[in-house]
Amino acid sequence: MKHVAFLLLCSVLAVALTVAAWGQSVKLPAGDVSKETESVKPRSDLKGLPNFAKVSDGLYRGAQPTREGFE
16 A cells, blocks of 8 residues: 555656646747747748748758758
8 A cells, every 4th residue: 555655646746747847848938029930931942842941040940851852
């Protein structure tokens, strides 16, 4: 019985710590975000790289490149 109570307590603590950590990592931007949304506009001048855009410094996104895109 003591083992069951201990495991239950550990499970509750694990869930509480996960929720607390998730709450700390989710931060909504404050103020004007127009600069951020400008950088996410996809470029159309790169052949073979559909939907390619800069999200932030060092982070880019896009669809699966074609063979031409890998070149």
